[in-house]
Amino acid sequence: MIRTALLVARKDLLIEARSRVLLWQVLPFGLLSLLLCGLALGPAQAGKSSAAPGLFYLVMLFVTLLMINRSQGVEHAAGTRESVAVLGLDPAGVFLGKTLALTVELWLTGAVIVGGAVLTLHTAFAGTVAALPSIAVALGAMAAAGTMYGALTAGIDGPATLLPVLTLPAFAPLLVAGERSFSSALHGGALWEWWVIMLVALVGYLAIGVLLYGVLEDS
Amino acid sequence: MKLLQRALGPATLVTLLGTFIMGMWVTPKATMLDGGGDLVRMLYVHPAVAWVALYVSFGTTTVASALYLWRRTRSVVMDRIAYCAMEVSALFIFLTLVTGSIWGRPAWGVWWAWDARLTSTAILGVFVLGYLALRRANGDPEARARRSAVFGILIALDIPIIHFAVVWWKTLHQSATVLNSTGNVLVHGSMLWTLLLSFVAFTLLFVWLLRFRYRLEVMRETSQQSRRDVAVAARQREGA
Numbered sequence: 001m002i003r004t005a006l007l008v009a010r011k012d013l014l015i016e017a018r019s020r021v022l023l024w025q026v027l028p029f030g031l032l033s034l035l036l037c038g039l040a041l042g043p044a045q046a047g048k049s050s051a052a053p054g055l056f057y058l059v060m061l062f063v064t065l066l067m068i069n070r071s072q073g074v075e076h077a078a079g080t081r082e083s084v085a086v087l088g089l090d091p092a093g094v095f096l097g098k099t100l101a102l103t104v105e106l107w108l109t110g111a112v113i114v115g116g117a118v119l120t121l122h123t124a125f126a127g128t129v130a131a132l133p134s135i136a137v138a139l140g141a142m143a144a145a146g147t148m149y150g151a152l153t154a155g156i157d158g159p160a161t162l163l164p165v166l167t168l169p170a171f172a173p174l175l176v177a178g179e180r181s182f183s184s185a186l187h188g189g190a191l192w193e194w195w196v197i198m199l200v201a202l203v204g205y206l207a208i209g210v211l212l213y214g215v216l217e218d219s
Numbered sequence: 220m221k222l223l224q225r226a227l228g229p230a231t232l233v234t235l236l237g238t239f240i241m242g243m244w245v246t247p248k249a250t251m252l253d254g255g256g257d258l259v260r261m262l263y264v265h266p267a268v269a270w271v272a273l274y275v276s277f278g279t280t281t282v283a284s285a286l287y288l289w290r291r292t293r294s295v296v297m298d299r300i301a302y303c304a305m306e307v308s309a310l311f312i313f314l315t316l317v318t319g320s321i322w323g324r325p326a327w328g329v330w331w332a333w334d335a336r337l338t339s340t341a342i343l344g345v346f347v348l349g350y351l352a353l354r355r356a357n358g359d360p361e362a363r364a365r366r367s368a369v370f371g372i373l374i375a376l377d378i379p380i381i382h383f384a385v386v387w388w389k390t391l392h393q394s395a396t397v398l399n400s401t402g403n404v405l406v407h408g409s410m411l412w413t414l415l416l417s418f419v420a421f422t423l424l425f426v427w428l429l430r431f432r433y434r435l436e437v438m439r440e441t442s443q444q445s446r447r448d449v450a451v452a453a454r455q456r457e458g459a
Contacts, residue, residue, distance in 0.1 A: 148373065152366050156356045165352050166370065169345040172338075173380060193387055197380075204376055212369050215288055 001093040008089070008097025013104060015074050022105055026066055027112055033059045034116045052121040053131070053182030056113060057138075057175045063109050064142050064171070065164055071102050072150040084217075091214030095147060099209065102143040110139050124186055131185035137198045138178035144205035145170050151216040173197055224430070231427045234420035238263055241413040258325055262410065265318040267417035271425045272315045273343070276308035277378055279429070284371035287364060298364040301371050303432040305350050307425060312344045327391055335384035336392035339377060346374045 016022050037055040038046040074080070084094065114135065117123045149167045156162065177197040184191045242263035249259035283301035286292040319337065320330045331337065350370055354363060385394045406414055 148369075152353070152370055156366075162352060162356055166349040169342045169349065169377075170373070172342050196387075201376075208373060212288070212372070215365050215369055
């Protein structure tokens with residue numbers, strides 16, 4: 001299973017490295033969204049806003065939706081599914097591999113967006129660094145959930161419109177927990193309960209994905 | 220079995236009527252300052268509706284979905300039960316939010332609060348809409364059933380969050396008064412019996428609605444199949 005996971009993750013990351021979709025399409029979109037959020041707040045508020053953690057996660061939500069569609073899209077190129085079926089890869093390994101690749105992509109994007117937040121929304125640097133572990137866990141959980149939901153909507157009519165309907169409620173507790181833990185790292189406050197939500201979601205989605213991803217691949 | 224099925228409708232009506240009579244005329248008004256007089260009578264509607272929405276209907280959907288995914292028990296019956304229970308659940312979640320809001324306005328001063336219990340219940344409502352959208356998005360019945368079963372199990376992750384929201388966070392919503400961790404029931408006398416009767420009444424109402432919805436689904440599938448057969452026969456006649 002681990003070997004399959006590493007193989008699939010490597011394949012997905014290589015596709016991203018060669019196609020440069022993340023670099024030339026997703027990252028500019030994320031940074032533009034962040035700038036638009038700043039413009040929506042107005043020049044007087046953007047620099048001293050306490051909304052930066054929320055805006056960061058809002059932008060990451062948009063980026064994640066794009067990346068989930070992208071991650072499932074590469075599996076639907078002509079013959080890919082058939083090849084995977086013929087190879088007899090363990091579905092649990094495929095799920096873990098796709099989750100791992102999506103996590104790495106989200107971490108890279110998140111690092112750039114966090115940098116953008118520090119520059120444009122004047123988020124405190126020390127607090128932002130302290131929030132990085134919670135951001136990493138939140139994005140990992142979003143990647144695990146996103147891989148499941150991406151597979152759920154893959155191959156049906158209108159996956160691009162159905163995916164947000166299914167994923168946004170699933171992401172909501174993660175976004176709230178991520179935003180609160182980021183805010184706590186910046187301004188102080190309780191952290192453990194938000195960590196519990198993120199870790200339970202991460203473990204829960206990984207467990208469900210390992211058990212049920214094969215069912216979705218079959219369908 | 221047939222007798223039970225026949226008795227289901229009358230039993231539902233009798234228990235609902237009993238709850239109404241007990242709740243309106245037998246049980247007392249609240250006398251404590253925070254009780255809100257007649258407002259306490261919402262106790263015989265809102266918790267029971269929420270019980271059905273969160274535990275009975277979702278439990279039914281989750282168990283039926285799991286049984287569908289397990290090869291030994293996989294059948295179209297399980298898929299239908301999961302789907303129909305989810306549709307009935309949508310109604311009960313809506314009622315939970317509405318009755319909660321009606322109770323919350325005089326008690327808290329607002330129709331809606333960004334409280335952990337309320338928000339997680341609203342998220343569950345959106346999940347249910349997503350489930351219904353997923354059912355309508357896919358043409359192939361078997362693939363649709365599998366996807367729906369997986370999604371039905373994924374949604375169930377929200378139920379523990381809703382249940383423990385009042386324990387994990389400081390919420391406006393009160394904590395459990397009957398099934399609490401201390402085992403100390405905080406409702407007394409006629410109020411407790413009426414509350415328990417309301418739980419029975421709304422559970423029976425759920426079963427009754429589920430039964431009707433299931434029959435409707437079977438009829439819909441049969442009619443769809445016969446329409447398909449007619450269309451195929453017409454094409455064959457054209458070809459002949």
